[in-house]
Amino acid sequence: MIAPAHIGPSATPPASHVIDFSYEEWARLAQSTPLPLTQSDIRRLSALGDPIDLDQADAIYRPLSALLQMYTAEVGALHRKTSHFLGLREERTPFVIGIAGSVAVGKSTTARLLRELLRRWPATPRVELVTTDGFLYPNAVLEERGLMERKGFPESYNRQALVDFLKAVKAGRSAVRAPVYDHIIYDIVPGASIEVNRPDILIIEGLNVLQPAKTDGSGRDLQAVSDFFDVSIYVDAEATHIEQWYIERLFKLREVAFNQPESYFQQFATMSEEELRERGEYIWRTINLPNLLENIAPTRSRAHIVLRKGANHLIENVIIRKL
Numbered sequence: 001m002i003a004p005a006h007i008g009p010s011a012t013p014p015a016s017h018v019i020d021f022s023y024e025e026w027a028r029l030a031q032s033t034p035l036p037l038t039q040s041d042i043r044r045l046s047a048l049g050d051p052i053d054l055d056q057a058d059a060i061y062r063p064l065s066a067l068l069q070m071y072t073a074e075v076g077a078l079h080r081k082t083s084h085f086l087g088l089r090e091e092r093t094p095f096v097i098g099i100a101g102s103v104a105v106g107k108s109t110t111a112r113l114l115r116e117l118l119r120r121w122p123a124t125p126r127v128e129l130v131t132t133d134g135f136l137y138p139n140a141v142l143e144e145r146g147l148m149e150r151k152g153f154p155e156s157y158n159r160q161a162l163v164d165f166l167k168a169v170k171a172g173r174s175a176v177r178a179p180v181y182d183h184i185i186y187d188i189v190p191g192a193s194i195e196v197n198r199p200d201i202l203i204i205e206g207l208n209v210l211q212p213a214k215t216d217g218s219g220r221d222l223q224a225v226s227d228f229f230d231v232s233i234y235v236d237a238e239a240t241h242i243e244q245w246y247i248e249r250l251f252k253l254r255e256v257a258f259n260q261p262e263s264y265f266q267q268f269a270t271m272s273e274e275e276l277r278e279r280g281e282y283i284w285r286t287i288n289l290p291n292l293l294e295n296i297a298p299t300r301s302r303a304h305i306v307l308r309k310g311a312n313h314l315i316e317n318v319i320i321r322k323l
């Protein structure tokens with residue numbers, strides 16, 4: 001049971017359907033949140049290899065994991081009551097958290113951190129994580145369709161397969177499989193899949209997860225991926241910061257390429273720093289930024305929770321939409 005904090009945003013805000021917490025206001029909630037990070041948690045989180053600031057993990061992500069726990073528990077209770085009312089004897093299905101945001105804004109890092117923090121709660125030891133990158137069409141298909149310069153845009157994903165995957169998870173099926181994408185080979189890994197086995201929580205992370213429903217080429221309705229979410233998070237930042245993070249990641253991926261001949265980034269191995277930076281800026285300007293502006297940022301207002309990052313990935317605001 002979490003004690004009420006009696007602390008919210010300082011000034012009395014005008015009535016609004018969203019509440020905007022500054023870093024300090026949100027971090028104060030940690031005082032009334034159980035499960036502070038222990039040394040062994042810190043070791044486990046550091047072992048993920050993500051360059052996350054652990055004070056921030058404790059201050060920001062611990063209260064966030066507490067809030068997500070409350071949602072999970074309440075949705076579970078609602079499920080039990082409605083099943084009883086409807087005369088069904090169904091066990092509850094996984095609670096699904098969607099995480100959206102630009103390429104390189106830090107969705108995967110946020111998702112891995114939340115997975116670790118949510119696993120520490122007694123009611124949700126089993127948390128699984130899937131990225132929608134696995135539902136991109138393989139490069140061969142993208143090439144055939146002239147979509148190699150549109151990777152990450154809505155049309156580059158097999159959205160029906162993603163919807164079918166979530167339907168199966170939400171139906172309570174076990175051994176539901178998702179394909180796997182590898183950033184290093186820059187393609188779908190042939191024959192690889194990950195299995196989702198009725199976890200307590202499924203986190204699904206991707207650029208496109210808050211896009212509205214639409215019709216496919218033949219006019220058939222394609223359900224929105226977010227129809228299967230219990231709660232959604234949008235990771236937000238200024239495009240100029242994200243561009244910087246994108247380029248820094250490109251440099252890291254090139255480092256890896258030096259030891260891995262199969263890496264897509266081998267083609268950048270002989271470039272000077274200046275050339276690589278220019279190449280990164282070009283890809284950002286022609287693919288990832290237009291995708292952010294046209295397809296991703298317009299979905300921000302659909303999220304229940306917005307994490308707003310400043311420079312250096314520090315979260316400056318947590319914006320909560322009232323349920």
Ligand SMILES: Nc1ncnc2c1ncn2[C@@H]1O[C@H](COP(=O)(O)OP(=O)(O)OP(=O)(O)O)[C@@H](O)[C@H]1O
Pocket residue numbers: 050051052053101102103104105106107108109110207245246248249252312313
């Ligand atoms: N909290 C953080 N502190 C420091 N660096 C971070 C943080 N979060 C992410 N990064 C760095 O920013 C870059 C992008 O992060 P990440 O790969 O998680 O983004 P993403 O949104 O999942 O990207 P994509 O959609 O392309 O997979 C990486 O180099 C990562 O190491």
Ligand SMILES: CC(C)(CO)[C@@H](O)C(=O)NCCC(=O)O
Pocket residue numbers: 103133151152153207283287288
């Ligand atoms: C795989 C995605 C779409 C999302 O993770 C992205 O990292 C990507 O590869 N975008 C295409 C343009 C680029 O190479 O950055």
